[in-house]
Amino acid sequence: MSAPMSPPVLETRAVTRDYETGGFPRPRKTIRALKGVDLQVRRGRTLAVVGESGCGKSTLARIITLIDAPSSGEVLIDGQPVDLRAGLSREMRRKVRIVFQNPYGSLNPRQKIGDVLEEPLLLSTSLSAPERREKALAMLARVGLKPEHANRYPHMFSGGQRQRVAIARALMVNPDLLVLDEPVSALDLSVQAQILNLLQDLQEEFGLTYVFISHDLSVVRHVADEVMVMRLGEVVEYRSRDEIFAAPEHPYTRTLFAATPKIDLERIRARLAAKASRARGA
Amino acid sequence: MALLEIRNLSVSFETTAGRFFAVQGLDVSVDEGEVLAVVGESGSGKSVAMLAVMGLLPDTATVSADAMRFEGRDLLGMTPRQRRALSGRDMAMIFQEPVASLNPCFTVGFQIVETLKRHTKLSGSARRARALELLTAVGIPEPERRYASYPHQMSGGQCQRAMIAIAMACSPKLLIADEPTTALDVTIQKQILDLLLNLQTESGMALVLITHDMGVVAETADRVIVQYQGRKMEEADALTLFEAPRHPYTRALLSALPENAVGGRLPTVAVGDWGVRT
Ligand SMILES: Nc1ncnc2c1ncn2[C@@H]1O[C@H](COP(=O)(O)OP(=O)(O)OP(=O)(O)O)[C@@H](O)[C@H]1O
Ligand SMILES: Nc1ncnc2c1ncn2[C@@H]1O[C@H](COP(=O)(O)OP(=O)(O)OP(=O)(O)O)[C@@H](O)[C@H]1O
Ligand SMILES: [Mg+2]
Ligand SMILES: [Mg+2]
Numbered sequence: 001m002s003a004p005m006s007p008p009v010l011e012t013r014a015v016t017r018d019y020e021t022g023g024f025p026r027p028r029k030t031i032r033a034l035k036g037v038d039l040q041v042r043r044g045r046t047l048a049v050v051g052e053s054g055c056g057k058s059t060l061a062r063i064i065t066l067i068d069a070p071s072s073g074e075v076l077i078d079g080q081p082v083d084l085r086a087g088l089s090r091e092m093r094r095k096v097r098i099v100f101q102n103p104y105g106s107l108n109p110r111q112k113i114g115d116v117l118e119e120p121l122l123l124s125t126s127l128s129a130p131e132r133r134e135k136a137l138a139m140l141a142r143v144g145l146k147p148e149h150a151n152r153y154p155h156m157f158s159g160g161q162r163q164r165v166a167i168a169r170a171l172m173v174n175p176d177l178l179v180l181d182e183p184v185s186a187l188d189l190s191v192q193a194q195i196l197n198l199l200q201d202l203q204e205e206f207g208l209t210y211v212f213i214s215h216d217l218s219v220v221r222h223v224a225d226e227v228m229v230m231r232l233g234e235v236v237e238y239r240s241r242d243e244i245f246a247a248p249e250h251p252y253t254r255t256l257f258a259a260t261p262k263i264d265l266e267r268i269r270a271r272l273a274a275k276a277s278r279a280r281g282a
Numbered sequence: 283m284a285l286l287e288i289r290n291l292s293v294s295f296e297t298t299a300g301r302f303f304a305v306q307g308l309d310v311s312v313d314e315g316e317v318l319a320v321v322g323e324s325g326s327g328k329s330v331a332m333l334a335v336m337g338l339l340p341d342t343a344t345v346s347a348d349a350m351r352f353e354g355r356d357l358l359g360m361t362p363r364q365r366r367a368l369s370g371r372d373m374a375m376i377f378q379e380p381v382a383s384l385n386p387c388f389t390v391g392f393q394i395v396e397t398l399k400r401h402t403k404l405s406g407s408a409r410r411a412r413a414l415e416l417l418t419a420v421g422i423p424e425p426e427r428r429y430a431s432y433p434h435q436m437s438g439g440q441c442q443r444a445m446i447a448i449a450m451a452c453s454p455k456l457l458i459a460d461e462p463t464t465a466l467d468v469t470i471q472k473q474i475l476d477l478l479l480n481l482q483t484e485s486g487m488a489l490v491l492i493t494h495d496m497g498v499v500a501e502t503a504d505r506v507i508v509q510y511q512g513r514k515m516e517e518a519d520a521l522t523l524f525e526a527p528r529h530p531y532t533r534a535l536l537s538a539l540p541e542n543a544v545g546g547r548l549p550t551v552a553v554g555d556w557g558v559r560t
Pocket of ligand 4: 158160329330378
């Protein structure tokens with residue numbers, strides 16, 4: 001590659017992660033949740049990660065957002081290796097953000113949503129209180145929530161509304177790299193479209209880089225530049241979106257594509273007819 | 283007689299901005315062996331309506347209905363004790379946010395066994411065997427090891443499957459599944475949906491399936507309810523819903539499928555009152 005090209009925003013080299021389980025009265029056991037993951041994402045691009053439930057996607061998300069250290073291997077942000085033991089700078093905390101798979105668990109139950117959204121601004125900007133509130137309300141609107149929602153606590157929201165709060169919080173401080181772990185799984189198609197459009201706008205405007213974890217292949221096809229398919233802690237296929245959707249190579253990728261539920265009128269007709277005749281037979 | 287019959291259900295919350303109606307004038311009926319899908323806007327009252335059926339709403343909620351009956355028995359007139367005896371056994375719910383719904387302090391195996399202890403007469407060893415059988419049925423690898431795992435030691439989809447195992451533990455007559463497969467890859471999703479549909483064909487279980495996934499609706503539902511802002515916009519059999527959706531909201535919703543992107547942008551539904559019927 002030519003010299004002037006800037007390093008990837010995110011790179012991992014042979015990243016592994018072990019979990020210790022068991023212990024008294026059972027024998028201790030180590031499971032390797034990631035078995036050597038190499039990836040690279042350039043500025044303004046989107047890498048989608050798909051794979052079997054339990055294959056290590058969320059584990060990877062916590063490592064690339066510098067929450068957990070890998071058991072071995074390296075994570076590089078803007079070409080610089082990150083050593084978690086040395087602590088993270090404020091700037092690094094702003095740069096790299098995550099939207100957790102489980103939004104409920106990541107929200108403080110005693111904090112009103114307006115304050116949740118203002119908190120990152122309080123920590124990393126010098127905006128005044130009215131300015132922070134104004135920004136928080138503007139972000140609520142962009143994710144399809146209303147100003148009065150700012151005064152509610154997390155438990156007073158629907159699942160999809162909480163998911164949008166988590167996305168709004170991550171976007172408050174203009175991150176460079178955003179890792180989204182199943183960010184639209186609780187949203188209806190229309191709100192999902194609104195959020196995906198918002199993410200795309202921000203990417204075009206600010207060159208945001210995304211790692212987008214999802215089980216929904218039609219969403220992946222829409223958002224991804226590249227797709228990484230994982231299984232049992234390993235990367236089984238990692239190519240451009242167009243290549244992978246045109247001709248999936250790995251048998252697991254093909255299995256995934258084949259299992260995607262489809263809206264097929266003839267199949268619905270046949271299914272309902274079969275059920276009706278079973279009912280008549282019974 | 284319908285297994286579950288709800289007429290004119292309304293649920294409201296007192297908020298700082300005044301009384302807020304999360305559900306308004308909702309009618310739902312589900313027959314034995316039927317799969318009813320509930321789809322619609324995020325925040326339109328799908329979960330709240332079903333939590334009202336289960337009697338699991340917080341005290342801040344006000345629930346009213348002309349009728350709310352399960353097997354002909356009046357749910358609203360029941361004592362809390364009668365209600366608790368019913369839920370978990372004859373009617374069970376898979377909650378939308380599995381990680382938050384499992385108890386972080388207990389192992390998954392313990393939580394399944396507790397449900398069995400409360401609602402069945404199985405012996406200790408039979409309960410353990412049944413719990414392992416359920417974990418296997420929902421496709422959790424190494425069920426013996428997972429039995430002793432705490433929720434935080436499991437992935438999002440593994441917690442979701444544990445939640446499904448708990449809900450299925452007592453073979454309920456009505457299973458309310460609130461977004462039961464959002465954390466599952468499509469192959470495991472298929473396995474879980476097949477499992478639920480088998481239960482439904484074999485034992486006549488009725489299934490209320492709340493979902494945003496129109497593909498899942500197309501492959502499982504008999505009938506579909508479409509909700510928007512606390513109200514029912516449309517109710518139709520699954521074929522009619524996709525072939526000839528009547529309500530403009532339904533049509534707009536279906537048009538927002540990611541495959542319908544135009545020049546990279548996705549169509550969205552403008553906020554409107556969609557001629558809410560009264
Ligand atoms: N704290 C932990 N202790 C022990 N095992 C763990 C722990 N956290 C995760 N695991 C295991 O590591 C594996 C990977 O989990 P991870 O959450 O990364 O999966 P995932 O790909 O995000 O799955 P899903 O799609 O279901 O969310 C799983 O088998 C899980 O059980
Ligand atoms: N405890 C509460 N206090 C006030 N409002 C609440 C409370 N719980 C829920 N709501 C509101 O009730 C409405 C319906 O919520 P519900 O959880 O039923 O939505 P939903 O249709 O399940 O949405 P989603 O698809 O996002 O899960 C939402 O607008 C929500 O904000
Ligand atoms: Mg995960
Ligand atoms: Mg809900």
